[in-house]
Amino acid sequence: MREAFGESFAVPAGYLNTASIGVPSESAGRAVAESVDAWRRGATSPPDFDVDVTKARAAWAQLVGVPAESVAIGATVSQLAGLVAGSVPDGTRVLTVRREFTSVSFPFAAHAERGVTVTEVPDEELADAAREHDLVAVSVVQSADGAIADLDALRAAGTPVLLDVTQAAGWLPLDLGWADWVVGSAYKWLLAPRGVAWLAERQAGATRALHANWYAGEDPWDTVYGLPLRLAGDARRLDTSPIWLAHVGAAVSVPWLASLDLAAVRDHCVGLADGLLAALGEAPRGSAIVSLDRPDAGPALRAAGVAHSMRAGRVRLAFHLYSDQSDVDLVLTALGARP
Secondary structure, three states, X not given: XXXXXXXXXXXXXXXXXXXXXXXOOHHHHHHHHHHHHHHHOOOOOHHHHHHHHHHHHHHHHHHHOXXXXXXXXXXXXXXXXXXXXXXXXXXXXXXXXXXXXXXXXXXXXXXXXXXXXXXXXXXXXXXXXXXXXXXXXXXXXXXXXXOEOOHHHHHHHOOOEEEEOOOOOOOOOOOOOOOOEEEEEOOOOOOOOOOOEEEEEOOOOOOOOOOOOHHHEOOHHHOOOOOOOOEOXXXXXXXXXXXXXXXXXXXXXXXXXXHOOHHHHHHHHHHHHHHHHHHOOOOOOOOOEEEEOOHHHHHHXXXXXXXXXXXXXXXXXXXXXXXXXXXXXXXXXXXXXXX
């Protein structure tokens, strides 16, 4: 058992795969287990989960720096990005970076028949190229290699943006109230079950309710039958019906993360990541995600008990708040880099 920032985690030594799937705290895991047990005993009712949806929504809004009333719930990033893609005008010119996670780029590329185009550029060219496009859709932290977008330059460019915070929220302090759309999923750095995602829109009504359903009603429990259409007056009009158990976990993990000093969390995570790079003779990158050009290192890392992933032909390691120096040492030993 590891202790980190006031919580306990049953995370094993060498677990450096949070960029793929986060490990819940004991508190979050217990909450989900108790909810499963109540479900098994027939002791739950659908409205019981509304409080978890509300708590997790408000906490995510706090984490990314947006008003809670601007946030809609969904299940995946691609689903919510698809709402934005379905809302942009015909002929919209979308800009992204090379090797962007396809849950960000594919929803727009799927609208090619409407004349929507998606152009990829190198990371360093994004801000300059933004002025020649109608929308920038990009991850704040890249999944493949942990590269962090230059948000100040993007904001200065003045082009509308959709930002995916899936690989950023939870370890990187964020203040994104200026962004036109912010989207993110919970099962990685937010340490919640898969099945929760959120979308924030800066301009109310800018996104079409393409998935209009009962849970998007002003009072969901009064909109389960019959017309007329009666959606919520805020971003909840974009809600989809929640995946209950996922929100139970998110209602514990996300408020806890939102209560932390995220600058301290960032310093902890980046300190370990950059410490590993320094020991390997590489320059620091300032990210919690480390990408190593050692494609043959997988077997050695697995044998040493280092949980990792392979992305874009490179080893990907992710340091979260429950990681510590022993994880760095395991990697260095596995790679034969111990002094």
